[in-house]
Amino acid sequence: MTALHFLRNVPIQRKLSLVIMAACALILVLACTALFVFESHMLKKTFARDLATLAEVVAATCTGPMAFHDKKAAEEMLGALKGRPQITAAFISSPDQKMFARLAAGEKFHSVEVFPRQQGSHYEGNDLFLSQPIMSDGEVLGVLRVRANVQTMHHDLLKLYAGMLSVVLAGSLLLSFLLSMRLQKIISVPILQLAGTARSIAQHKDYSVRAISLGRDEVGLLTDDFNLMLAQIQTQDDALQGARQELEQQNSALHASESKYRSVVNNVKEVVFQTDAAGRWILLNPAWVEITGFSIEESLNQNLRDFVHADDRAADQEEIQMLLQRREESFRHEVRYLTKGGGFRWVEVYARLATGTDGAVLGITGMLHDITERKLAQAELETLNRQLIATSRQAGMAEVATSVLHNVGNVLNSVNVSTTLVAEQVKKSKVANLAKAAALLNEHAADFGAFITTDPKGKQLPDYLAQLARHLQAEQVTLLNEMDQLRKNIEHIKDIVAMQQSYARVSGVTETLKISDLVEDALRMNAGALTRHDVEVVREFEEIPLVTIDKHKVLQVLVNLIRNAKYACDESGRADKRMTVRVANGEGRLKIAIMDNGVGIPMENLIRIFNHGFTTRQEGHGFGLHSGALAAKELGGALIVHSEGPGCGASFTLELPLDPASGNAGQPAPKSAEAQGTKNL
Template identity: 45%
Template sequence: MRAMKVCGDEVGDLTEAFNQMLTQIQSQDSALQTAQHELQEQVIALQREIGERKRAEAAQARLTAILEATPDIVMSANPNGIPFYLNRAGHEILGVGQDRDISGMKTLYLHPEWAREIFAKGRLPEAIRHGSWAGETTILARNGKEIHVSQVLIAHKSPEGKVEYFSTVLRDMTEYREAEEALRLSQQKLLETSRLAGMAEVATGVLHNVGNVLNSVNVSAGLVVERLRRSKAPKLAKAAALLTAHNGDLGQYLTNDVNGQKLPGYLANLGEFFIVENAELLNEVDQLSRNIEHIKEVVAMQQSYAKVSGVFENLQAHRLVEDAIAMNIGAFERHGVEVERQFSAVPAIRVDRHKVLQILINLIRNAKYALDDVERMDKKIVISISAPNERYIQIVVSDNGIGISPENLTRIFAHGFTTREGGHGFGLHSGAIAARSMGGAITVASAGIGEGATFTLELPIASTASVT
């Protein structure tokens, strides 16, 4: 806007002055507007700054809340080691009242005397050099108690590399250490227990297997004693005495005397009897010594339980089965149990003789026990040998005894599972382990209670045919 100067008189001057004033006002107005604009921008910048500061404060409050809540000691100190921040846990663990001024403390004195030099000459310079140090150390807690801590020490530096302050986080490791110690102790105890358990297992194994065999040793020994008691040896002595008595007229006595005439025939009979008796006794003594040999081996094998003890040999399955039957024969006779053999010709197997015997004796004895409790006249154990393929043979022991309930079928191999008074529940468990150690297996089948049971032992066929 501008006034028009129409003449050069006073009015004209006035108009001029007015216009000048107007120009001034207009330029001031624009300056004012610029100033206002700048002001507005400053206000916005201020508002932004306030917002940022608030956010920063909130973030700091959050951080402080975390530092205050952590069970670790958190501390900051100036380069001279005078702390200016100590969190709540720090106050508590170090026994410094929450409202106590901490600027009188010195971080070095957090450590017991013996650890101060290590800290001052080792860890601190390292933190300064590398920016931080982490490791384990000891501090003096409330009442001078030394506690083991893990520590992180940070040297905060200016852009020029000058340390501005230190901060540290200390974690009490006492509980951790105690837990570690408890774990170590319990591991040691576990080891000891399993060692003892192992020994118990060895003892049970010896008792079980030796017990099984001792039974037949007793029977054999009883038989030998009985035979000797009934022996006709005294009669031989009597005949000898008769001959001696007729020493002078022996020919006369043998031909004319009624008794003398019978003597040669009697002696011949006696001789035959002695031959048979001798063979039977020999057989029994042989069985006895094999049983004793087996007992010796069982004890030795069980003593070296942990080791893979066995000597592997190529053996005929039927020989092992016959041995196992022989070791139980007395029991079958006593309990009226018939044993039926169904042996097919099979290749030699590669096994540890005593392990197989141990397994078979237990299977056969279990079958016999299963027959003890049934009221039937035709108590029978069938033992078959066959080779279903070229890799292994099967020895099947089945009985028509009490049978096994479906829920027990899987449990009978567990260590300690027994339904038998006086049983250990060891036989099948150790048998299954022994079978596995030879590359074989034991399986069971039963149609249920009262239906008998069938155990199948699979053993690997020897790769070469030679038999020991």
């Protein structure tokens, strides 16, 4: 185990040298061993053959002694075997297996029985046993038995081969070492280069480096696979680096976003909150302290309903339950939140459901926006709007009164003309001539007949009276006509005053009337100005059923729109000034449109034309259209403006809800109704 561990830590060059040298040594040892075994076998075989030949010769020479039973001669013949030191014993036995003669120098056998009876030669270990019959004319005279030991020969052969092996092995090991040192570079250099490349890549983390393939052997294939692995690692490393960079960027962006989020959450004026499923606060930002006065520490884990005004608590909990029951995705409403000082703040709540990745309800998250100032501003705005409406009503009534006074003035002009004509007619009357004729008749009352028939003046008097009568009749007709016109003008003044008194009543009172009559009244109130400025009025009235309406508000809007259309036509400088008044029923809504071919409205003015204080006329006050739009909103309708631009005229359409079943139009709208405009207010 220690040697194996040692070999594992040996450099590959040495391993290769050791492997080559060990292989060479093993081959040499195996070759020498095989050669030794072969030589040993051949030695024994050759020795056996040589000994058999020698035994045949000795047996042949012993034929005579055996035939004459000459023991001494036989022993002398056996002496020929002494030249072989390997022979340890030799004797001749008689046919009856009795010892006849033996080699004196050899091992002493006291009995023939101890010698193997097997004929021929055979080895038992290192001992060779040889039996050679002594024959004479086909008769066996005896048997020559020889025993030889080849161990010494084996030792000599082993020493020879051991010496040769040592010399050859040493030379071959030296040669194999030198050769391995030369050849191992073919294997070790690519491996060392591959290892160096791997070490360089490991040190510098540069996966673009590639190992150089020096062949197509196993090391070359390993190099190719190593390069392929590097390519995959580089691809993965590039992807990993890209992912790491992206992750770092995302982390940086996340940290920056988190910092910004925390900065925004901590500095935003709105309360950012989150509750658990039971409605307890689990997240509040510092704005909570600014709005309510309660600290975050004392508010967390408290139920949010405890901070809602008692009057708003039921509605707030209803919205929350609808959210928790998933009947709605989010809600937005306005409630009052209690403050630590005992008061309350108006808050706009926006909330949505917070769920986990498994869809389970975690609670509610959202924002609380302090709208107390807005509520106060709205209340103040409502007060100002009421004041503005009252002011605009007074201004509108002043405009109406001005129009009425103008109309009365026009009628009074007609009255003045009529009275002037009557005065002129009276001044030019022939009544004085009638008095002269009467005086002339009184002078000639006594001689009236003679005066008529004989006096030249008397003769002309009947014709004169007839002519005077015709003149007086003509004067009478003229005076009666003027007096009738004067009466009509006075009646007109009475009608105008009565109409003004009718529309001067308190607004908000609805009346059932024909809408076309109301439009005509508005036109009559502007009739003098329209006539004076030569504006042609075109009427396009559809048949509309009787409607119940706030007559004063609608009239106020229409009078203002007609007056504005008159100004637009007059400022255009056109000769064909025209205003079209259209009354129509459009999809259940009453539409009264005042259209003119005047100066038109620029696009930039369309978006602010209903703003309070906006006017394009030097003498305008800027709340006529604004108050008209507010009035339309209060009536549940809208005031819509449209113009293609300067020089293209404009149209203002008053839309009011119309219910054909009840005939109701222009009823006050719910508080949620919104004014519109194109600009649509």
